Amino acid sequence: MQPNNSPAHLQVSEIRKSFGGTDVLKGVDLAVAPGRTTAIVGPSGSGKTTLLRLIAGFSAPDAGRIALAGSEVAGAAHWVPAHKRSVGYVAQDGALFPHLSVGANIAFGLPQRGKAAALRVGELLEMVSMDRSYAKRRPHQLSGGQQQRVALARALARQPELMLLDEPFSALDAGLRVATRRAVSQTLEQAGVTTILVTHDQAEALSFADQVAVMRDGKLAQIGSPFVVYTRPTDRATAEFLGDAVVLEAWMEGSLALCSLGGIPVRRPPAQGKVHLMLRPEQIRIATGGPIRGRVVDTDYFGPETTVRIQLEPMKGDAEHPLDPHQPVGGEIITIRHWNAMLARPGTELSLKVVGEGVVFPWSD
Ligand SMILES: Nc1ncnc2c1ncn2[C@@H]1O[C@H](COP(=O)(O)OP(=O)(O)OP(=O)(O)O)[C@@H](O)[C@H]1O
Numbered sequence: 153m154q155p156n157n158s159p160a161h162l163q164v165s166e167i168r169k170s171f172g173g174t175d176v177l178k179g180v181d182l183a184v185a186p187g188r189t190t191a192i193v194g195p196s197g198s199g200k201t202t203l204l205r206l207i208a209g210f211s212a213p214d215a216g217r218i219a220l221a222g223s224e225v226a227g228a229a230h231w232v233p234a235h236k237r238s239v240g241y242v243a244q245d246g247a248l249f250p251h252l253s254v255g256a257n258i259a260f261g262l263p264q265r266g267k268a269a270a271l272r273v274g275e276l277l278e279m280v281s282m283d284r285s286y287a288k289r290r291p292h293q294l295s296g297g298q299q300q301r302v303a304l305a306r307a308l309a310r311q312p313e314l315m316l317l318d319e320p321f322s323a324l325d326a327g328l329r330v331a332t333r334r335a336v337s338q339t340l341e342q343a344g345v346t347t348i349l350v351t352h353d354q355a356e357a358l359s360f361a362d363q364v365a366v367m368r369d370g371k372l373a374q375i376g377s378p379f380v381v382y383t384r385p386t387d388r389a390t391a392e393f394l395g396d397a398v399v400l401e402a403w404m405e406g407s408l409a410l411c412s413l414g415g416i417p418v419r420r421p422p423a424q425g426k427v428h429l430m431l432r433p434e435q436i437r438i439a440t441g442g443p444i445r446g447r448v449v450d451t452d453y454f455g456p457e458t459t460v461r462i463q464l465e466p467m468k469g470d471a472e473h474p475l476d477p478h479q480p481v482g483g484e485i486i487t488i489r490h491w492n493a494m495l496a497r498p499g500t501e502l503s504l505k506v507v508g509e510g511v512v513f514p515w516s517d
Pocket residue numbers: 171172176194195196197198199200201202203352
């Protein structure tokens with residue numbers, strides 16, 4: 153989907169690729185608007201890097217079409233190699249030339265030489281929030297995060313229209329990872345470069361991108377804004393891949409899903425009767441009273457939050473609403489999060505409430 157209806161900067165249509173008889177990409181469609189950032193996220197082996205390498209021009213698709221800024225770069229009888237596409241590529245390890253200085257690494261992609269090149273190297277270092285004096289250092293004299301930023305500066309030197317980032321932050325430790333990600337994201341946004349980030353880290357995808365594409369088994373299972381893919385995943389596997397999910401058996405009647413957590417509103421349910429209901433753990437709160445009750449089974453302390461496993465009370469009907477024999481019996485164990493570790497000792501009886509809407513998937517055994 154394109155924001156503000158601008159034509160796609162990158163258009164990938166029906167792309168297929170197999171290796172040695174194994175289908176790795178099975179018909180991928182993706183559109184990326186100019187200057188926007190898309191994260192391709194998915195489990196290991198789902199085909200993310202293969203797709204990125206086809207977009208870069210490192211290999212050719214078996215079928216389908218790729219267009220960059222309206223021009224076909226891969227199609228039925230046409231293929232433009234990587235060095236003739238206006239594309240930058242930053243790999244997982246940065247892949248700097250170890251024997252060259254930082255300055256020479258960055259200047260490698262520059263058309264200028266001599267003083268003009270040195271000036272431009274300085275500008276590019278500043279663009280990635282590094283002092284110009286780093287130009288004299290060798291890659292091994294830099295931290296992992298600095299090496300990644302130099303790799304980005306080298307890729308930016310060629311002024312690509314499209315930047316492809318293949319898990320560029322995965323080798324960094326947690327703190328450096330967040331800081332480097334933010335610096336890289338700001339640099340690319342300021343330079344107005346259309347960007348695709350491949351990652352298997354859900355949180356990274358949701359925080360970095362305007363658009364998230366979820367890859368599963370060689371296909372894009374869902375494409376949408378981070379908010380939409382997280383709160384309204386199209387299937388259970390996508391829901392569980394993008395974050396923790398509480399999935400309960402439920403009975404859908406109109407727009408209410410009846411389950412052990414009560415009647416949960418659902419917008420546009422895809423089915424009625426027996427269904428799976430999905431809630432995010434943060435939607436389930438400990439209440440001061442109320443009819444929905446459970447007992448703490450155990451807890452895990454993580455510092456700022458504690459995960460609490462709770463066994464829900466089985467569902468009860470009453471004279472007015474007797475339980476239908478098809479309806480779920482409840483009594484499931486769910487996991488929620490709470491900031492107060494003291495509140496939820498094993499054995500404690502708690503009341504619960506649900507905020508917001510649930511998402512429903514058709515029943516499957
Ligand atoms: N050149 C190749 N020759 C043979 N098989 C390949 C080749 N490149 C990739 N594959 C296979 O294609 C599948 C998808 O690989 P790909 O690297 O695209 O996955 P990925 O989603 O990027 O995984 P990861 O997150 O682990 O990097 C894997 O099963 C891989 O072994």
